[in-house]
Amino acid sequence: MTEHLEDKELLLQFKTEATREAAYTRIIKKYQEKLYWHIRRMVVEHEDANDVLQNMFIKVWKHLDNFREDSQLYTWMYRIATNECLSFLEKQKKRATTSMSGNEDYLSDKLAADKDFDGKKLEWKLQKAIQQLPEKQKAVFNLRYFEEMPYNEMSQVLETSEGALKASYHHAVKKIEDYILNH
Amino acid sequence: MNQPDNILQELQELSPILASVPRYNVFKAPEGYFEDFSSMMLLKIHAMEAPAVMAVPDGYFESLPATIMARIKMEEQSEVLAETREISATVAGIGNRNVFTVPEGYFESLKITTPETVSATAKVISMPKRFSIFKYAAAAVVTGMIAISAYFMLNNNSNMASSGSNQVAVVKKANQILENGSFDEELNTISDAAIVNFLESKGQDVEAALVASLTNEKELPTADEYLFDDNTLDNVLKTIDL
Numbered sequence: 062m063t064e065h066l067e068d069k070e071l072l073l074q075f076k077t078e079a080t081r082e083a084a085y086t087r088i089i090k091k092y093q094e095k096l097y098w099h100i101r102r103m104v105v106e107h108e109d110a111n112d113v114l115q116n117m118f119i120k121v122w123k124h125l126d127n128f129r130e131d132s133q134l135y136t137w138m139y140r141i142a143t144n145e146c147l148s149f150l151e152k153q154k155k156r157a158t159t160s161m162s163g164n165e166d167y168l169s170d171k172l173a174a175d176k177d178f179d180g181k182k183l184e185w186k187l188q189k190a191i192q193q194l195p196e197k198q199k200a201v202f203n204l205r206y207f208e209e210m211p212y213n214e215m216s217q218v219l220e221t222s223e224g225a226l227k228a229s230y231h232h233a234v235k236k237i238e239d240y241i242l243n244h
Numbered sequence: 245m246n247q248p249d250n251i252l253q254e255l256q257e258l259s260p261i262l263a264s265v266p267r268y269n270v271f272k273a274p275e276g277y278f279e280d281f282s283s284m285m286l287l288k289i290h291a292m293e294a295p296a297v298m299a300v301p302d303g304y305f306e307s308l309p310a311t312i313m314a315r316i317k318m319e320e321q322s323e324v325l326a327e328t329r330e331i332s333a334t335v336a337g338i339g340n341r342n343v344f345t346v347p348e349g350y351f352e353s354l355k356i357t358t359p360e361t362v363s364a365t366a367k368v369i370s371m372p373k374r375f376s377i378f379k380y381a382a383a384a385v386v387t388g389m390i391a392i393s394a395y396f397m398l399n400n401n402s403n404m405a406s407s408g409s410n411q412v413a414v415v416k417k418a419n420q421i422l423e424n425g426s427f428d429e430e431l432n433t434i435s436d437a438a439i440v441n442f443l444e445s446k447g448q449d450v451e452a453a454l455v456a457s458l459t460n461e462k463e464l465p466t467a468d469e470y471l472f473d474d475n476t477l478d479n480v481l482k483t484i485d486l
Binding site: 082085086089090093094097098101102105107111114115118119122175177183184185187188205206207209231234235237238241242 | 258272
């Protein structure tokens with residue numbers, strides 16, 4: 062609850078012209094890492110994650126004045142970040158399918174191109190399995206498995222019912238297990 | 245976010261294999277990335293909110309007409325080139341570069357004669373010449389008249405009595421001119437305007453008198469010559485040097 066109170070104070074400061082930039086800086090410093098890793102797991106490459114994170118924080122600057130405190134600040138920002146990721150991946154997919162290579166498995170390729178990639182290690186194999194999931198299911202799995210986000214908060218982020226999210230997470234875990242066992 | 249035990253338990257139930265996989269973060273962010281990120285975002289926001297200033301490069305409008313003309317020329321050339329290529333790829337391949345040159349500074353030193361200078365020159369040169377020619381034309385007519393008058397007087401003494409004293413004086417003067425052969429001297433005392441007026445009062449065509457005074461009858465072309473050759477009359481006029 063302390064965190065929530067602090068966010069309320071930051072929102073008030075943001076709405077005051079004199080403290081607007083200071084509040085914005087504090088919001089970024091508070092949430093940048095969590096949001097970055099969420100985005101990074103979705104888009105894989107750092108440069109892409111950096112672009113998406115910047116776009117996301119620009120939207121925060123533009124729309125925070127109109128933020129209605131029906132939800133918590135951080136779930137609102139996670140929603141923006143997730144939507145930015147899904148939009149980015151959709152564009153990337155279209156570009157990949159219309160390119161000469163027509164390679165739709167471009168995220169696995171990007172993963173394999175990482176300088177630290179080791180296909181024999183289980184944690185990298187897990188990442189490869191995650192990249193096989195549909196984009197929204199991938200977001201559900203990441204938010205639950207890595208971010209440890211409760212279903213009620215995830216429901217606000219993804220604007221999906223808790224029941225549907227539980228089912229989606231269940232299916233995701235089974236697919237990943239199957240991938241790890243067979244690769 | 246504060247229910248990790250529940251999440252782990254859920255995962256154990258769903259997939260014991262996955263639950264045993266260490267949840268390492270395999271990705272890495274560049275060093276110092278998070279330290280600078282908020283400052284970088286503020287700079288980006290400032291740049292984004294700065295009023296857009298519309299500007300054009302220095303000298304843009306001065307060079308715009310030349311730029312447009314060059315582009316039009318290029319497009320025209322490309323049309324010509326395409327047309328030529330259709331006819332002959334070899335000729336089109338040679339290009340249309342100008343191989344000729346002019347001496348250095350030729351165009352800088354080139355003086356173009358304007359219409360004003362031409363008309364001024366023509367006025368100064370031609371008018372006196374034309375009037376001097378009139379004098380010769382008038383001289384021929386006047387000489388003829390004096391000769392006719394003198395002949396008339398010598399052969400018709402009876403009519404002379406009925407003429408006035410002025411006529412006597414004129415005849416006397418005419419005889420003197422004939423005896424002395426001083427036509428030119430006498431003619432120079434008469435003004436151009438007086439000669440033209442005199443000719444016109446006598447129903448004489450000044451231009452015809454001018455041509456007649458300068459032409460030797462024997463040298464005139466025959467009818468056949470000027471009817472069958474368009475250049476004949478032009479050549480005759482050239483020899484007269486009007």
